[in-house]
Amino acid sequence: MSENTSRLVRLPGLVLRCGRVGAVVGFYGLVIAGSAVRARLRRSKDGRGLRDGDRWVRLLTRLGPSYIKIGQLLSTRRDLLPEAVTTPLARLTDAARPPARWRIERTVRRAYRDRPWPFRSFEWHPVACGSIATVHEAVTLDGRRVAVKVRRPGIERVMRQDFALTAFAMSVLGMLPKLRKMPFKLMHEQVGGAILRQLDFPAEAAALTTLRSNLSALDDLRIPAALEQLCTAETVVMEYVSDLKRFEPGDLDVPTRRAVVRAVLAAIYEMLFVDGVVHCDLHPGNLYFDRGANLVMLDAGFVVQLPDPVRRSFADFFINMAMGDGRMCAQIVIDSAAQLAEDSDLERFRTGLKDLVERASGARSGEFDLAHFAGGLFDLQRRCGLFPAPEFAFPLLSLLVIEGMIKGFDADVDFQAEALPVLRRRNIPRDVPSAVERRGSTG
Structure with missing residues (x-):
């Protein structure tokens, strides 16, 4: 610790x-x-x-x-x-109760106590309120309208206590005879650690910059720019995006709904298969429409950098799943596994995953269910004694979060077919290191 x-x-x-x-x-x-x-x-x-x-x-x-x-x-x-x-x-x-105004103001004033106050005006009543932070409208001294994300007072202590409690729970589960071989500790460190990193506001500002750069070619996606020179350990200052609408079908016509689904999947697949910098928290509080019906992606607190081997393995798995090659999918999982049990049955796993992939690739687009496929994959791994790298949880999480929402726009969307154009570029590296990578290399 x-x-x-x-x-x-x-x-x-x-x-x-x-x-x-x-x-x-x-x-x-x-x-x-x-x-x-x-x-x-x-x-x-x-x-x-x-x-x-x-x-x-x-x-x-x-x-x-x-x-x-x-x-x-x-x-x-x-x-x-x-x-x-x-x-x-x-x-x-978006319905969390905000802290008292005096607590918010004290937090913000302390955040800027070692530098000149940068705001001409600051609206202390939040325009949005989440479980980790509140968001406030402000105007900088040079007249820019900005959104200021403020970390909730005392939130770090509570989340670290919960992390310690869940770590203990994982240790207890690991003592059970049938679960003794499961890498609960490593899984908890990877997934729980990613949730704790939502408290790292400098990392979030860097992630916003990285996502804007990586996804800049997507004309129908908007990500607010971070004003990193105004950010602190307790605040993230970014451009203000007005007139946001909830990410829901509403009165959109059928062609627009289908275009929205393809735009969302293009962004997700670009993050997963090309960049490796993945927004894992695209629930309805972080994904909106602007007045032009373009997508707006907010809150980069839960953004993870996939190790390049994991990114490549996941992309290779997905493309072979789309092609219906279950045995190759099985080999990719075996090669990337974090641990193999002494009594693991690899041939049974290959046969089982071959059948699972064939059923998935044979289903019509609207019938493919990623959650059920992932559940079948995890159950097969458990029964055959394979324990995947915990980092595989992040790409699956990003897809599972978004799947349920976008099926409300287009129930017949073909997840596998939409991935293929991006998968063809999966082994083309970025020329410039991401802001996340640059920050990590400097400690």
């Missing part, structure tokens, strides 16, 4: 946080289970019990930011979860 983490995660505070999480989960578990039992006894179909999304919203909100992020991701899966659950969960993207 780093010195910074040790400073923030003291044992008394960790015990109190554990007690709070346990009490909240226990209370809502009893409430939700009780409602489910009553609904079953009455043979009710009113959507209560386990399908009562409002209770899930209250549960996740009470638990805090780490758990709100889970709810945000689940809200995008309208194709897998009932509307009674996903509709209330969608409120988690």
Whole structure:
């Protein structure tokens, strides 16, 4: 544990946080289970019990930011979860309660205490409010209209406590006989660490710059520019984008809906297969339309840099899946696996994945379901004793988050066919290192 983490995660505070999480989960578990039992006894179909999304919203909100992020991701899966659950969960993207004004102002004033105050005006009431930060409209001294993302006071301590608690939970799971071989610790460090990096605002400003550069050729995508000279450890200052509309079909005609889907997939595939700098959090709170119906991508807090071998392996896996070559997909997974069990059955895995890929490639575009395919792949890996590199979670996460949303625009979208033009450029490297890479090389 780093010195910074040790400073923030003291044992008394960790015990109190554990007690709070346990009490909240226990209370809502009893409430939700009780409602489910009553609904079953009455043979009710009113959507209560386990399908009562409002209770899930209250549960996740009470638990805090780490758990709100889970709810945000689940809200995008309208194709897998009932509307009674996903509709209330969608409120988690922008319905968090803001801190008191004096706490926000104190945070911002402290952030600029060692430099001249850079704003002509600052709107202390947020225009958007998330689980990790609030966003405020401001005007700089030279007259530029900007959005200022301000980290919530005390949020780092809570998230690091949750990280410590989930690390302990992973350790306990790793002791169970049937799960002893699973690399839970490595998986937790990779995925949980990526979530914690959302607290690193200088990295987010650099990620905005990188994404703008990498995706600049996409004319129908807009990413606000970061004003890095005005950013601090607690604030990200970026250009203000006005008149944003929610990312939903609304009254868009069919051709526009299809164009939107292809624009989103083009951006996702460019990040995954060419750049390796991936926005993993494109839920409805981070993806919008501007007044010209162009896409606007916000909030680069959950952006990861895929190691180049992982990027190449994932691209090769995807193109072979599109071509229906399951045995080659299996070999790619085997070659990139983080760990093989002593009793792993590689031939069984090759045969099983061959069948899985053939079924996926044979389905019509609207019938292909990435979540079910990924579930089948993970189950096959577990049964055959293969443990994939944890970094593979990030490209799958970015696709799973977006899949449920864009199927609402075009249910027949062919994910595999749309990927092929980008996959042909998968081995063409960028000439200039990304801002993320430059920052990482300098520590």
